[in-house]
Amino acid sequence: MFYHVKELQYNAKPERPDPVYAKKLQEILGGQYGEMTVMMQYLFQGFNCRAEQKYRDMILDIGTEEIAHVEMIATMIAQLLDGAPAKEQEEAAKDPAVEAVLGGMNPQHMIVSGLGATPTDSVGYPWNSRYTIASGNLLADFRANLNAESQGRLQVVRLYEQTNDPGVRDMLSFLIARDKMHQNQWMAAIEELEQQQGEVVPSTFPKNLEKQEVAYSFMNFSEGKESAKGRWASGMSMDGQAEFEFDESPKPMGQIPILNPSPNYVHGTPI
Amino acid sequence: MFYHVKELQYNAKPERPDPVYAKKLQEILGGQYGEMTVMMQYLFQGFNCRAEQKYRDMILDIGTEEIAHVEMIATMIAQLLDGAPAKEQEEAAKDPAVEAVLGGMNPQHMIVSGLGATPTDSVGYPWNSRYTIASGNLLADFRANLNAESQGRLQVVRLYEQTNDPGVRDMLSFLIARDKMHQNQWMAAIEELEQQQGEVVPSTFPKNLEKQEVAYSFMNFSEGKESAKGRWASGMSMDGQAEFEFDESPKPMGQIPILNPSPNYVHGTPI
Amino acid sequence: MFYHVKELQYNAKPERPDPVYAKKLQEILGGQYGEMTVMMQYLFQGFNCRAEQKYRDMILDIGTEEIAHVEMIATMIAQLLDGAPAKEQEEAAKDPAVEAVLGGMNPQHMIVSGLGATPTDSVGYPWNSRYTIASGNLLADFRANLNAESQGRLQVVRLYEQTNDPGVRDMLSFLIARDKMHQNQWMAAIEELEQQQGEVVPSTFPKNLEKQEVAYSFMNFSEGKESAKGRWASGMSMDGQAEFEFDESPKPMGQIPILNPSPNYVHGTPI
Amino acid sequence: MFYHVKELQYNAKPERPDPVYAKKLQEILGGQYGEMTVMMQYLFQGFNCRAEQKYRDMILDIGTEEIAHVEMIATMIAQLLDGAPAKEQEEAAKDPAVEAVLGGMNPQHMIVSGLGATPTDSVGYPWNSRYTIASGNLLADFRANLNAESQGRLQVVRLYEQTNDPGVRDMLSFLIARDKMHQNQWMAAIEELEQQQGEVVPSTFPKNLEKQEVAYSFMNFSEGKESAKGRWASGMSMDGQAEFEFDESPKPMGQIPILNPSPNYVHGTPI
Amino acid sequence: MFYHVKELQYNAKPERPDPVYAKKLQEILGGQYGEMTVMMQYLFQGFNCRAEQKYRDMILDIGTEEIAHVEMIATMIAQLLDGAPAKEQEEAAKDPAVEAVLGGMNPQHMIVSGLGATPTDSVGYPWNSRYTIASGNLLADFRANLNAESQGRLQVVRLYEQTNDPGVRDMLSFLIARDKMHQNQWMAAIEELEQQQGEVVPSTFPKNLEKQEVAYSFMNFSEGKESAKGRWASGMSMDGQAEFEFDESPKPMGQIPILNPSPNYVHGTPI
Amino acid sequence: MFYHVKELQYNAKPERPDPVYAKKLQEILGGQYGEMTVMMQYLFQGFNCRAEQKYRDMILDIGTEEIAHVEMIATMIAQLLDGAPAKEQEEAAKDPAVEAVLGGMNPQHMIVSGLGATPTDSVGYPWNSRYTIASGNLLADFRANLNAESQGRLQVVRLYEQTNDPGVRDMLSFLIARDKMHQNQWMAAIEELEQQQGEVVPSTFPKNLEKQEVAYSFMNFSEGKESAKGRWASGMSMDGQAEFEFDESPKPMGQIPILNPSPNYVHGTPI
Numbered sequence A, B, C, D, E, F: 001m002f003y004h005v006k007e008l009q010y011n012a013k014p015e016r017p018d019p020v021y022a023k024k025l026q027e028i029l030g031g032q033y034g035e036m037t038v039m040m041q042y043l044f045q046g047f048n049c050r051a052e053q054k055y056r057d058m059i060l061d062i063g064t065e066e067i068a069h070v071e072m073i074a075t076m077i078a079q080l081l082d083g084a085p086a087k088e089q090e091e092a093a094k095d096p097a098v099e100a101v102l103g104g105m106n107p108q109h110m111i112v113s114g115l116g117a118t119p120t121d122s123v124g125y126p127w128n129s130r131y132t133i134a135s136g137n138l139l140a141d142f143r144a145n146l147n148a149e150s151q152g153r154l155q156v157v158r159l160y161e162q163t164n165d166p167g168v169r170d171m172l173s174f175l176i177a178r179d180k181m182h183q184n185q186w187m188a189a190i191e192e193l194e195q196q197q198g199e200v201v202p203s204t205f206p207k208n209l210e211k212q213e214v215a216y217s218f219m220n221f222s223e224g225k226e227s228a229k230g231r232w233a234s235g236m237s238m239d240g241q242a243e244f245e246f247d248e249s250p251k252p253m254g255q256i257p258i259l260n261p262s263p264n265y266v267h268g269t270p271i
C-alpha cells in the first residue's frame, strides 16, 4: 500500500514558462525510457518477485521513488506551459515569436490537457506498457533496468543541453545524479547475481542440450574483417567457458525450405 | 546492400504439425524480445553508427544474422500449421482433440495468413518499432542488446520446455546457443567500452553539474530494512567514485507544488 | 512524494491456483477501465490541478489508493498462476484438463512473465495512456472518473460471477465496495461543481456565440419515432435553460461540398 | 442500413486556407474525444442494444448524426489545406511566413493524404477503437457518453479561441450547440435510468456480497486534511444509502505478500 | 449527411449461438481488412475527393453501404454470443463442452461488452485508422480498395468454411457476393483511370527526372534463377514503355557510408 | 540466410544538412507505405510461400532489395541531421532561422536517437506490422504489393517536390525508378495469375454458394445519379461473367434486429 506527501522529492521550479521546451521534456516523462516506464517496470517486477525478500524490497523502494519522479516532471511541465499564448486572445498573433511558440508547441497541451502534462512522449505518442518487462528472472530484468537507466540518463543530459533555464537545469541535475545512482545500483545487483549463477541468462538450462558448435563463434556475415578487431572475436569468452572464434565466412547449415501446398479450405494460390 | 541464399542458417524441420505450439512460438518471432526486434535494433544501430568502423561492421554482421533467424522461425511456424483442421472439412468437429486444437490456435493463422507465420507475438499483438533503440551511444545500446539477448534466450528456453518435438527442439537448441554467444558478445563489447570511458552512461557529462549529494545513496522508501542487505547499499560504488550510502528514511527536498490558475481562454475549472 | 508499506490494502489470497481465471482477471488490472487506468488518470489530474487545493488533495488521495489496487490484483494474479502446468514436465500432457488449462491461459504468462502479472488486459493488449484524461476542467474530468468507476465496477462484478474461489471473491467484494464509494465520491464532487457553474461543460463559453437554434433539439435521423418517447425529447432541458424539442425529420443546413482540384505538386488524380 | 445525402448537416466554409489550423482541428475529428469516437461509440452501443427499443432508436439517431459531423470537419480540413505551400514550387522558400506554415503543418497532410483530412488526432496519432465503450449496461455507457460530449465540447471551445476565421467559427458554433444538446440528452437519459435502478452501476449486485465496511468511507492517503472539506467526505451518500465517512489515516487490511518460488521449468531467479 | 433505416441490408440470423465462432467473426468486423476498414477508407476518400463528382458520389455510395455491413456483422455477433455460459451460473462448469466454449471465447465478450460485438479483430486487437488510406490520387487509392476487397473476400470465404450454421452461411454468402461486385467495381474504375493516365502512379512525374537505367530491370538478389521464369523478367513492360530486363547479379552502385562523429552536445560514443 | 556488403545500393549523399527535411523523409522509411513495410511484407510473403518456387524466389529477391532501401534512406537521414543545432551550444538561440529548424525538427532525432534515423514515420509514429499482409493467396497479396508501390512512389514524388538538394533528389530519382519497376513487376505477376485463375479473389469459392442476385449490381445509396456515369455501373463486368447493373434505390433485404435481453449474470440494463 502507498502513502503520499505533498512535497516533491526535489524542487521543480522553472524560472520562466517555455511551452516549446515543455513538449520536449515529455520524452523523459512518458517516452520509451521515461519515468513512467521505470516506475511501472519496477513496480511490476516487485509485485511479481518470487526471489529473496531483499530483492523485492529493494525493487519496490526504487519503484516508489520513480512515482515521485513522474510527479516532479509533470509539475515542471505544467509550469512551463503557463502563459502559453492562445492565438485569438493575443493581438500579437502576427508576432513571429508568438508564432514560433505556437508552431513548436504540442497542440494537445492546449486542446486536450489545458496546459497540463500528458502521459505521452515528445511527439505525443502515448505511453504503453510494452515498454516494460518483468520476466521473473532477476538477472535478465536487472539488465533491462540498467539499460533503462542508461538510456534515460542519456536523454536527460541531452535535454539539459537544450535549455538554459536555471530552475529546469537544477531539477535535471538531480535526476542525472539519481540516474547515476540507479545505474550503479543495478550494476551492483547484477554483479551479485552473476557471482552466484554465472553470466548467461538463464543459467539453469543444461549445456548439453544446446548446440555447442555455435555457442562461441562470431559470424562475419559481410565482406571485410573489421569486425574481427574487437574483444568479442577472440580470447576467453565472458562467461569463462570457452574461447571466442571468428567464423570468417559462415555457411548455411539448414535446408532449403519447401512448404506443402495449402489445403483447399484455405483458398490459397491454386496450383 | 544485402544478398539472400536459399538455405536456412540452420534446420527448421518439425517432426509433426502442432498449430497450438505455432501460436506460442510467435512470441520469439514478433514479440517484444523476438527476432524481429533484435534484427531491426541491430540494423538501425549499424546504419546510424558514428563510431569506429569495427563497431558498425560488427553490429551489421549480427543484424544480418538475425534476419536469418526470422526466416528460420517463420519457416518453422508455417510447417507447424500444416494440417490445422478446419471445422467444416472435418467430420471430426465434435472430436475434443480437434476442438482443443481449434480453441488453442491463433484464429488469424487460419483467417488472415492462411497457415503462415505472422509478424506478431503469441497473443497476436503486432510487432512495433518502439521495441527497439538506437541511441547513438554504443555503451547504452549494447546494454539494450545484452538485455534483449537475455530476455530472448529466457523465452526460447521456456518454449523448449513446452514441446517434445525433436525437430523443434533441435532448432531451439541452435537459437539458445547463438543467444549465449550474443550475450557473450555484448558483454565483451561493453567491457571494452567501459574500460575506455567508465561505467556510467553518458560518461561525458561534467560531474560538477550533477547534484552530488544524491548520486550514491540508496533511498529506502518503505518500512523495514531488507533492502539494506544488498551490494547496492554499502561498499564502493560500481564506478569506483564513492561509497554507497543507505538513506533509511528519505525526506522530500522540494516544494509543495501550487500551480497558477489557468487563463480564461483555456476554459478550465472556474474559480 | 510517495512511501510504500509492505502490507496490501486488503487480502489477496486465492484458495487455489487458476491460470485461466488469471488471464481474465488481467482485464481489471491493465484493461481500458482497469486499475492502472484510474491510477494514472487520477495521478495526472492531481499533478496538473490548477483549482482549489481541496480538489488536488482529494484526487491524489484516491490516486494513491489506486496504486494499492494495482498491487493487490497483480499479487492475486501471480498466485493464480502458481502451478500452471508446463507441457513437457507433466506426463499428464494428454490429460484433457491440463490441455484445457494450457489452451485457456495467456501464453505470455508462461513465456514472457514467468508466472507473473502483466500490465495488459484479458486479451494481452498492453495498457496505454490514451485510456486516461486530465483536461484541466474538473467537471469534465469528474465525469470521466464517474464513468471509469462505473465501467470498472461492472467488470469486477462480471468477474465475480465467473469464479467460485472464496479468496478471489473476498478480494473482489472489497473492490466492488470501493468502486461503489468511488462512484458516490465523484457524484458528490460533480454535484458540488454543477451547483457552482451549471451543468454544461465548459460553463464559460458565451451563449450568444453558439448556434442557439440547434442547442436543444433532438434530431430523429431515422424512420419511426420510438426515440421521441424518452425524457430527452420533451420537457425542460437538464440545464434548465430551454425546452427539449423533437425534430422529426431533420434537414441538411449546409452546402454540397465541392473541393478545389489539387495543385500539380501534389500529384493527385489528373483532371 | 444507411443512406447519404450530398448536403452537409451545416456549412463548412472557411474564409481562407490555414494549414496550421488544419493540423489542430484534427483533434476533434480523429482524437480521443473527436467525432469518430462518438460516432463509433454510439453505433456500437446501438447495434448491441438489448434494452427497450426507444433506447436503441435514440442511440442510433445520434450515432447517425455523428457520421455527418465527421463529414463536416473532414470537409473543413480539406479546404483549410488548400494552398498549402510546397517548398520547391515557391520561390518564397526563404520567406519566414512560408517556413512557419511548413514547420507548423502536419507533414502527412502533404505527403500521405495530398491535402486531405486524415483519421488521426492533432499530433498525427491514428484513431483506435479502444477510445470507445459499449458495455451492455446503458447507465454505465450513458456516463461514458456524457463524458465524451463534455470533453469534446471543451476541446471545440478551445479550438474556437485559436482562430478568428468567421467561417470556421460559424461551423464550430454549430458543433458547440449540438454538444450542449448532447450533454443535456445524456443527462436526461441518465436521470431516467437512475430513477428506475438507482445511482450505482451495476444496480443488480447483491449488497450483502460486497464488503460494506469500506463502501462509504473516503480514505485520506496523505498528510493534511484538505480533502475532508468536500461534499464527498461527509453527509448523506449520493445513493442515499449511508453517511460518508472520512478515514483520516487508513491502515492496510491485507497480508504481506510472499509468493512461492517459481518452478524449475520457468527458469526464474535460482534460489 | 446520413439517414438510418431500421432494417438490415440483409438478414443476420444465426440458427444457434456459437460464442467461439463469434470471436472469429470479429476479424471481418474490426480486423485489418474488416468492414470498419473499408467503411472508413471509402468515407474519407469520398470526403477528401478533389476529382470529378462521379467519383465522389460512387465512393460515398459504397462507403455508405459498408456502414450497413458493419451493422449486419455486429448484429450477428451479438446473437452468436447469446447463451454464452458464465462459469458460476452453470452447474455444468466441469462439463468439458462448456469449458471448451469458455476457453475459446474472447473474454472481453463477457467482461467488457456484456455479450456484444466489439470494434476489434479476432485476437481482440482494436481497430485503428492506419489500416486505411486516402491519398488524393484515385488510381493509387482504387488499388488499395481492390486489395482490401480481395483480402476481405478471402477472409469471409475462410470463415464460411469454419461454420455449418445455415444462418451464418446465408449472411456470408451475401457478403461474398458483394465483395465480388466490389472487386469488379474497383477493377472497372482502375481500367477507366489507367486508360486516361497510364498504369504507373503517379503519372505526372517527368520521366527524365527518374533514373531510367534501373526503371525496368528485375534484380536477382539471390543465387539461382528461378525468378527469371516469370512474366516480370522479360517481354514488354506492363506500361508499354520498355522491355523488362533480368539483372542476374546486381551490384551496388552507392558509396560505403561513413557518418561524421556526433557533436559533443549529443553525448554519443566518445572517440 | 542473408549476407551484407558495405556499399549502398545507390548513393545517399545530401549536399547539405537539413534536419527539417529529415523529419519528413522518415515517412518513406517507417511510414505506412515506407520501405520497412515493403521489406517486411515481401519477406513474410516469401517465407510463407506455398506456391511454385519461382514466386518464392521472386518475392524474396525484391524483399532483399528493400532491406537495402531501408539502409539507403536511414543513411540519408543521419546525414541530413548532421549539424542540427542544439539550443544551448549556439549563441544563435534567438536567431529565427535556428528557431525554425529547432521547431520543425522531430525532437526525438535529438533526444532519443542522437542524430540518427528512427523506425518511425514523419509524425514520429512507430512502424508496426499491421501495415503488412501475407495471406497465402498470391493474387490477393500481389494486389497489396501493387498498392504499396503505388502509394510509396506517390509519397516519394511528393517529397522530391519539397527539396532542392541535388544529392537528395538524386537518391529519390533512383527510388522513383525502382518503384516504377516494382509497379510493373506486380502488374505482370498479377496478369499471369489472373489468366490462370480469373480476376476475383479467391477463385476457388463455388459460385452457387454465393448470393448471385447482388453479385453484379452497383447500389446507389444516395440521392442523385452521378455514380451511374462510370464504367462500374453498366457493361460487361470485369470478370466477364455478367452485366453490371445500377440499382437506383436499393432497399433493405434484412430483418429489423431485436436482440434478446441479456442474462442476469451479465448485469446489463435491468428491464
Ligand SMILES: [Ca+2]
Residues within 6 Å of the ligand: A035, A038, A066, A069, A178
Ligand atoms: Ca528516475
Ligand SMILES: [Ca+2]
Residues within 6 Å of the ligand: B035, B038, B066, B069, B178
Ligand atoms: Ca537471434
Ligand SMILES: [Ca+2]
Residues within 6 Å of the ligand: C035, C038, C066, C069, C178
Ligand atoms: Ca480501484
Ligand SMILES: [Ca+2]
Residues within 6 Å of the ligand: D035, D038, D066, D069, D178
Ligand atoms: Ca458531435
Ligand SMILES: [Ca+2]
Residues within 6 Å of the ligand: E035, E038, E066, E069, E178
Ligand atoms: Ca463490405
Ligand SMILES: [Ca+2]
Residues within 6 Å of the ligand: F035, F038, F066, F069, F178, F179
Ligand atoms: Ca522500395
